[in-house]
Amino acid sequence: MFPVRRLKDAIARFPGKRIAVVGDLIADEYLYGKPARISREAPVLILRFTDREVRLGGAANAAHNVHALGATVLPVGLLGQDGAGDEVHALFHQAGMNTDGISRETGRLTPMKTRIMAGGYESTRQQVVRLDREPEGGISGAAETRLIERLEAVGANADGFLVSDYGYGTVTPRVYETVLDLGRARQVPVTVDSRYALPRFKGATAATPNEPEVEELTGEELVDEPSIEKAGRAVLERLDARLLLVTRGSRGMALFEREGPVTFMPIHGSDEIADVTGAGDTVISTFTVGLAARATPGEAAWLANVAGGVVVMKRGTATVTVPELLAALASDGGRPQH
Secondary structure, three states: OOOHHHHHHHHHOHHHOEEEEEEOEEEEEEEEEEEEEEOOOOOOEEEEEEEEEEEEEEHHHHHHHHHHOOOEEEEEEEEEOOHHHHHHHHHHHHHOOOOOOEEEEOOOOOOEEEEEEEOOOOOOOEEEEEEEEOOOOOOOHHHHHHHHHHHHHHHOOOOEEEEEEOOOOOOOHHHHHHHHHHHHHHOOOEEEEEOOOHHHOOOOOEEOOEHHHHHHHHOOOOOOHHHHHHHHHHHHHHHOOOEEEEEOHHHOEEEEEOOOOEEEEOOOOOOOOOOOOOHHHHHHHHHHHHHHOOOOHHHHHHHHHHHHHHHOOOOOOOOOOHHHHHHHHHHOOOOOEO
């Protein structure tokens, strides 16, 4: 069991840390409608529009989570000169986050994920369908150069780097090499969450794949803890990383340390999950801030586990605050199994 006092001491160090979050900035749009009737044109439900909301998604959500934890976040990424880009940029400012590392690019489409949510005001709103608007191809050489210049400027004093790759081309090989160079020069942690291309992010301090991603990387079905341990060790070696934190949904997490044992951590809180949207962003954000705040890998992973348990009880893309994290720790410390 991790001593709650040590966990609280680590959290108390969060405000002094500066974390550069590099990756794909996404607009998460929610359109809410109240079921009205079945359409005569097709066998589909007609919703009467009631509300619209835009939240920070992808690397922008990871940045928002770092900010909510009290650390200073330094977002680095691209936004198009479009309406979605304007909304994301405005949300950064409204939250009080620095935008010096964000470049606005003419001709680039800001990724936007639109979720159509059905339900009345007093009932649970269910996602009916999701529509994704995505930029095609990678980023231009000029955009990459501007991104690296901003990364070098804001990352010169960073206490940690978080790479959030959603496959939209922001984290090019040159951008990632710059992150690694800055991390090595400052001797600070570099963590990676990549939805589709984790093997190309070699040399990071830590990566945070989920179980299905580990299965895809190894070609092995993860049926029990021994199979997870074997597969996790293989991925750790393949990435040449020091740490691997595998998220396992309702079964918690597994932390692999190159120079240590595997630690299986049960889910914190209720397993009656409300919404997993963006939970991976919360996990890697808390883990990164924890490592930057000199928590041990086990302590940082447990804090991430607790934060993940809090955020999945919220609807939509969300964050976890320090008071929420402290309250969850006070409820029970948790007992990881070695």
